[in-house]
Amino acid sequence: MSEASAVGEGSGLALITEGEWAGWSRWIGDPFEDRAGPFYDKELEDGSFVSAFRAEERHMNGAGFMHGGCLMTFADSAIFTIARKAMDGSHGVTLHLTGDFLDPARVGQLIEARGEVVRAGGKTVFVQGIVTADGQPVLRFDGIIRKVSGTRT
DSSP states (O other): OOHHHHHOTTOEEEEOOSSTTTTOEEEESOHHHHHHOOOEEEEOTTSOEEEEEEOOGGGBOTTSSBOHHHHHHHHHHHHHHHTHHHHTTOEEEEEEEEEEEOSOOOTTOEEEEEEEEEEEETTEEEEEEEEEETTEEEEEEEEEEEEEOSOOO
């Protein structure tokens, strides 16, 4: 069964072939991420992954800085990208996600998340990482993913 058919018709990882995000991929079929993002990711030459998106006005809070909830939503998405190899094709749910806000992000900045799997075994994957805005750290995060089996109904 393909990854796309495992999560529903028309869902899965799709390669972007043109525009700013050419060469990146994005997950198709997650209604919440479609509204919050879209978020893009790619595998780097060293085998690690990076997630990214461009900060827009709709991502900002009333003070004109990126909303903390947007940064945490992005971090939540990024832990699955960072853990892609450790997930071995499994689906998962976030058990735990914490973040330390370091600096504000602004409209137009390139927002990126990078990190590493700290520990993986059985059904649990531990991830840590950093979100940057134009290369400046804005959020440090830790997440725990629980692998789940089956398909959504």
